[in-house]
Amino acid sequence: MSTTGRLAGWLNPRSRIEETIAATLLVVRRYDSLAVATAVVIGYLVAFLWAVGDLAVRPDVAANLIVIDDPLSRMFDRTGPASFEAVAMVDTGVVRILISPVNAAIGLLLAGLVGVNLGLTYLAVVQPAACGIGAGSGLLASFPALLSGTVCCGPVVLIALGIQARGLMLTMFVWLLPVGIGLLLVSQVYVAGKIDVAGAST
Amino acid sequence: MRDSPTTNGCSRRSVLGSATAVGLTALAGCLGTPGILDGVTDDENAVAEGPPTVDRSFPQEYTIEELNDANLSDGPGQDGIPSIDDPQFAPSDEPPANLEGGDPVFGVELNGEAKAYPQYTLVWHEIVNDVVGGESVAVTYCPLTGTAQGFYRGESELGVSGRLINSNLVMFDRGTETWWPQILALGIRGPHEGEYLEEFQVVWTTWDRWREQYPETAVLTEDTGHIRNYGDDPYGEYNPRRGYYENDNTLFAPLATDDRFPMKAVVIGARNADGAMAVPKDTLRERTVVEGTMSETPYVTVYDEALDTGYVYRNPDGKSVEADEGTVVVDGDSYESNALPLEREIGFDAMWFAWYGYYPSTVVHE
Numbered sequence: 032m033s034t035t036g037r038l039a040g041w042l043n044p045r046s047r048i049e050e051t052i053a054a055t056l057l058v059v060r061r062y063d064s065l066a067v068a069t070a071v072v073i074g075y076l077v078a079f080l081w082a083v084g085d086l087a088v089r090p091d092v093a094a095n096l097i098v099i100d101d102p103l104s105r106m107f108d109r110t111g112p113a114s115f116e117a118v119a120m121v122d123t124g125v126v127r128i129l130i131s132p133v134n135a136a137i138g139l140l141l142a143g144l145v146g147v148n149l150g151l152t153y154l155a156v157v158q159p160a161a162c163g164i165g166a167g168s169g170l171l172a173s174f175p176a177l178l179s180g181t182v183c184c185g186p187v188v189l190i191a192l193g194i195q196a197r198g199l200m201l202t203m204f205v206w207l208l209p210v211g212i213g214l215l216l217v218s219q220v221y222v223a224g225k226i227d228v229a230g231a232s233t
Numbered sequence: 234m235r236d237s238p239t240t241n242g243c244s245r246r247s248v249l250g251s252a253t254a255v256g257l258t259a260l261a262g263c264l265g266t267p268g269i270l271d272g273v274t275d276d277e278n279a280v281a282e283g284p285p286t287v288d289r290s291f292p293q294e295y296t297i298e299e300l301n302d303a304n305l306s307d308g309p310g311q312d313g314i315p316s317i318d319d320p321q322f323a324p325s326d327e328p329p330a331n332l333e334g335g336d337p338v339f340g341v342e343l344n345g346e347a348k349a350y351p352q353y354t355l356v357w358h359e360i361v362n363d364v365v366g367g368e369s370v371a372v373t374y375c376p377l378t379g380t381a382q383g384f385y386r387g388e389s390e391l392g393v394s395g396r397l398i399n400s401n402l403v404m405f406d407r408g409t410e411t412w413w414p415q416i417l418a419l420g421i422r423g424p425h426e427g428e429y430l431e432e433f434q435v436v437w438t439t440w441d442r443w444r445e446q447y448p449e450t451a452v453l454t455e456d457t458g459h460i461r462n463y464g465d466d467p468y469g470e471y472n473p474r475r476g477y478y479e480n481d482n483t484l485f486a487p488l489a490t491d492d493r494f495p496m497k498a499v500v501i502g503a504r505n506a507d508g509a510m511a512v513p514k515d516t517l518r519e520r521t522v523v524e525g526t527m528s529e530t531p532y533v534t535v536y537d538e539a540l541d542t543g544y545v546y547r548n549p550d551g552k553s554v555e556a557d558e559g560t561v562v563v564d565g566d567s568y569e570s571n572a573l574p575l576e577r578e579i580g581f582d583a584m585w586f587a588w589y590g591y592y593p594s595t596v597v598h599e
Contacts, residue, residue, distance in 0.1 A: 084462060084465075084467065087462050087465055089462075089464070089465070091464070092330075092464070097460065099458065099459065099460055100458070108312075108315075109309065109310055109313050110309055110313050110314070110315075111309050111313060116459070116460070117460035117461075118460065119460065120460045127462060129460055129461075129462060130460075
């Protein structure tokens with residue numbers, strides 16, 4: 032594709048969306064990229080749930096299951112800017128899982144976006160549209176994910192790092208999740224444009 | 234059984250307030266006939282009431298406007314950290330499995346009834362709305378300032394506002410939604426602005442020590458109505474002390490700072506019309522009796538080794554107070570450390586940075 036053609040493609044939203052959808056579908060159609068994306072989704076989801084406090088190693092607690100009263104209405108109660116009440120707890124004798132459906136949904140959304148981004152990055156490296164793509168795009172994809180991942184446990188992260196919070200910083204925490212999701216979507220569109228979908232499909 | 238501080242009577246209730254009830258009750262109050270409006274029952278009027286307030290005179294180092302300007306959101310909104318409103322208790326010989334003997338508990342004894350509230354549970358909830366010895370009370374705990382305080386709540390309940398001032402919990406009452414910074418016990422926004430809550434003594438001790446002194450005590454269980462990872466403290470650990478509770482970092486800048494002691498050094502703080510005073514707990518452990526003055530009035534703080542706590546007494550007549558083999562001798566007669574024939578003040582453990590931040594004029598007795 033010529034430089035003029037590529038520029039025209041970038042400026043055509045419809046073309047960009049179709050290109051992104053095609054590249055995203057390619058990630059799930061190819062075994063190698065699907066394996067990359069799946070591993071990232073699982074890894075990110077586990078890390079996210081641990082960071083928000085919904086997953087912990089608790090070998091000291093016997094296996095048990097607790098469900099609170101009226102879970103359907105209470106699952107939407109906020110415990111932070113982007114964290115929500117757990118409605119059940121599973122102790123396996125090794126790990127403790129707090130089941131917060133909304134936290135899990137947010138985690139799955141983020142993990143899915145990060146997985147697709149890194150799956151696309153993998154394809155862009157093995158099947159570049161033009162001049163290839165480096166590891167930088169992978170970092171580009173992972174940064175917003177890390178950013179948004181801190182939102183659910185912001186003040187606790189500050190305590191762990193020994194950072195003193197200011198009013199502006201606390202306001203910023205509220206925006207981390209939507210900003211992170213937005214950056215992941217932009218990253219997805221950007222990386223998708225680096226892939227030769229037709230070549231990779233054949 | 235140990236003597237309890239004098240308390241005022243309050244009755245129990247536990248229903249959430251609503252803005253509608255507040256508005257209707259306010260209007261009814263203006264008309265001079267409570268409950269005059271159709272559909273407003275006595276119960277609904279009761280819901281709109283705030284906690285009882287008392288005439289107190291504390292040192293006010295900041296204006297109410299300055300305190301409001303200093304409030305910050307710590308992330309969760311109002312009730313995002315949920316108080317325990319239907320606490321469940323176990324007898325002392327069947328404590329929660331996660332509670333170890335050396336773990337901190339907040340002990341309350343009112344009208345002959347003793348209860349222990351484990352720190353590891355309150356770190357997730359900060360407030361327990363309870364009834365102890367027939368009194369409707371709120372036992373409150375702020376992890377960031379290391380302060381456990383008790384308040385009479387009357388017909389209302391206290392909740393966690395999600396705001397902090399000087400790193401300290403700002404409570405709200407569900408009847409009037411007035412904001413109450415915990416350490417100050419002062420209403421800073423809402424119908425009770427400028428008024429003080431009535432307090433009672435809460436003892437910061439360990440489970441083994443409390444159980445030894447109060448064998449019939451009940452202990453708060455993990456059946457709080459909420460799912461939390463009890464046993465895992467998000468800020469650190471007290472047994473042994475580590476993390477936020479041990480290091481010199483604060484999450485927010487204090488209102489005022491002083492480097493005489495480490496930021497998280499524990500002091501026993503007391504304040505009244507004479508001023509504010511602090512006694513470093515390490516000094517008290519070492520010396521057992523610590524004397525000093527506030528506004529030229531003598532005060533004495535005595536150590537209770539059994540509970541590892543201290544009691545602050547006003548001693549205007551300058552009576553002789555000395556430690557003697559586990560008891561305290563006042564003018565030649567022996568007394569238990571918590572029952573001296575002097576006027577006892579409410580005193581509570583606090584991290585030095587938090588106490589000084591709120592009371593920079595504090596005197597230190599060493």
